[in-house]
Amino acid sequence: MRTAPWPVWPERGAEEEAAVLRVIRSGRWGGYPPPGPETRAFQAAFGAMIGARHVVAAANGTVTLEVALRALGVEAGDEVIVPALTWVATAAAPAYINAVPVLVDVEPDTLCLDPAAVEAAITPRTRAVVPVHLGSAMADMDALMDLAEQHGLRVLEDCAHAHGARWQGRGAGAIGDAGSFSFQSSKLLTAGEGGAITTDDDELAWRCQSLVNCGRKEAPYDGFEGPSFGWNHRLSELQAGLLSAQLARLPDQAARRERNLAHLTALLEEHPELGLVPQRRDPRITRPAAYEVVLLYTAEAFKGLPRDRFVQALEAEGVPADGDFYVPIQDRVQEIFPLTARQYPEIRARYGEALTPESVHTPVARKVAYERTVWLHHGLFLGTTADVEDIVAAMLKIREGVDALL
Numbered sequence: 001m002r003t004a005p006w007p008v009w010p011e012r013g014a015e016e017e018a019a020v021l022r023v024i025r026s027g028r029w030g031g032y033p034p035p036g037p038e039t040r041a042f043q044a045a046f047g048a049m050i051g052a053r054h055v056v057a058a059a060n061g062t063v064t065l066e067v068a069l070r071a072l073g074v075e076a077g078d079e080v081i082v083p084a085l086t087w088v089a090t091a092a093a094p095a096y097i098n099a100v101p102v103l104v105d106v107e108p109d110t111l112c113l114d115p116a117a118v119e120a121a122i123t124p125r126t127r128a129v130v131p132v133h134l135g136s137a138m139a140d141m142d143a144l145m146d147l148a149e150q151h152g153l154r155v156l157e158d159c160a161h162a163h164g165a166r167w168q169g170r171g172a173g174a175i176g177d178a179g180s181f182s183f184q185s186s187k188l189l190t191a192g193e194g195g196a197i198t199t200d201d202d203e204l205a206w207r208c209q210s211l212v213n214c215g216r217k218e219a220p221y222d223g224f225e226g227p228s229f230g231w232n233h234r235l236s237e238l239q240a241g242l243l244s245a246q247l248a249r250l251p252d253q254a255a256r257r258e259r260n261l262a263h264l265t266a267l268l269e270e271h272p273e274l275g276l277v278p279q280r281r282d283p284r285i286t287r288p289a290a291y292e293v294v295l296l297y298t299a300e301a302f303k304g305l306p307r308d309r310f311v312q313a314l315e316a317e318g319v320p321a322d323g324d325f326y327v328p329i330q331d332r333v334q335e336i337f338p339l340t341a342r343q344y345p346e347i348r349a350r351y352g353e354a355l356t357p358e359s360v361h362t363p364v365a366r367k368v369a370y371e372r373t374v375w376l377h378h379g380l381f382l383g384t385t386a387d388v389e390d391i392v393a394a395m396l397k398i399r400e401g402v403d404a405l406l
C-alpha cells in the first residue's frame with residue numbers, strides 16, 4: 001500500500017545546528033557545575049510550558065525516576081505502586097533503591113493505572129505511586145491524587161510520553177509531587193538522550209539537583225537536611241542546547257499530530273467494520289499529547305486473525321507498527337526485568353525469591369498487551385492527512401484479504 005517515506009523524526013534544521021555550534025564555540029560542553037547557561041535556559045522554558053516552578057535536567061528518563069523517588073523519601077523496603085503496562089524503567093526505579101515495585105492493573109480503555117487497583121494494592125508499607133501517562137492518554141489524576149491524600153502517599157508522574165499534556169489545565173508533571181520526563185530519541189521532545197524532573201517543591205528540587213550532581217550540596221541547592229548520596233547524572237550543555245531548539249518546535253508538532261489523529265479517529269468511525277478503537281482520552285485532558293497512537297484491535301472484525309498477524313500485515317503494507325510494544329512487566333523476568341531477592345532482598349516479603357509472571361494478577365494488562373494493542377509511533381502523524389488515509393487504506397486492504405492471511 002505505502003511505499004513513500006514517512007515524515008522524518010526528529011525534525012531538525014538550522015536551529016539545531018546553530019544551537020550545537022553555539023555550545024561548541026562556547027567551550028562549555030559539560031553539565032558541571034549545574035546548571036550551565038544552556039541548561040538553565042532550557043529548564044526555564046520547559047518549566048514555563050509545563051507550569052512547574054523547578055526543572056532539574058538529567059541524563060535520561062530512567063535516572064530521573066530513581067532520583068525523584070529517592071528525593072521523595074522512598075527507602076529500601078518501601079512499596080511503590082506502578083502500572084504493569086509500561087516501559088520497565090518505571091518499575092526498575094524503585095527496585096534500584098531496593099524498594100518494592102508493586103505492579104497493578106490498568107484500565108481497559110485508557111490503558112493507564114486503574115485507581116481501584118491502586119487502592120486495593122495499598123498497604124502500610126506503600127510510600128508512593130507512579131502513574132504513567134501512557135501513549136496518547138493520561139492517568140486519572142483526580143482519583144489518584146485523592147487516594148494519595150487519603151493514604152499519605154507521594155505521587156511521581158512518569159511523563160515520558162506526555163510532554164505538554166494537560167489535565168484540567170494543569171501540566172503533566174506539575175500535578176503530582178514531581179514529574180519525570182525522558183528526552184530519548186523516540187520521545188516527543190528529544191536530544192537523543194536526556195531527562196528532567198519537574199516539581200513545585202523547593203526542597204525536592206534541591207535534593208534532586210544534588211542527587212544528579214554526585215551528591216554535592218552547594219548553594220543554591222543546599223537547603224535540605226543531611227548528606228546526599230548521588231551520581232553523576234548531569235545533562236550536557238550540547239543536549240540542553242538541542243532541547244531548547246526542539247522545544248520551540250513542539251507546539252506546531254503537537255497541532256499537526258492532533259489534526260492527523262483527529263482525522264484517523266474520524267476515518268475509523270466511518271469504518272466501524274474495522275473494529276479499531278483509539279485508546280480512550282479522558283475528557284479532563286485539556287491539552288493532549290500523543291507519543292504512541294494506540295488502537296485497540298478486535299480479532300472478530302478480522303475473522304479471528306490474531307493481533308500479531310494483523311500487525312505483520314500492516315508492516316508488510318508499509319505502515320510501521322508494533323503489537324507488543326509493552327507487555328506486563330512481570331512477564332519480562334526472563335529478559336530485561338530479572339527481579340530477584342538475592343539482588344534486591346526487600347522484595348522477598350512480597351514476591352518470595354523472585355518476581356515471576358505468576359506473582360502478579362493483571363488480567364487487563366495481559367489481555368490488551370497480547371491481543372488488542374496496535375501501537376503507531378507519533379512520527380507517522382507529523383505529515384499530511386493523506387498519510388493517515390494510507391494507514392486506514394492499508395487496514396481496509398488487510399480486512400479484504402483476510403481469508404488469504406488466515
Ligand SMILES: Cc1ncc(COP(=O)(O)O)c(C=O)c1O
Nearest residue numbers: 060061062087089160182183184
Ligand atoms: C514510560 C517510560 N518511562 C521511562 C522511560 C525511560 O526513559 P529513558 O529512555 O530516557 O531512560 C521511558 C522511555 O524509554 C518510558 O517510555
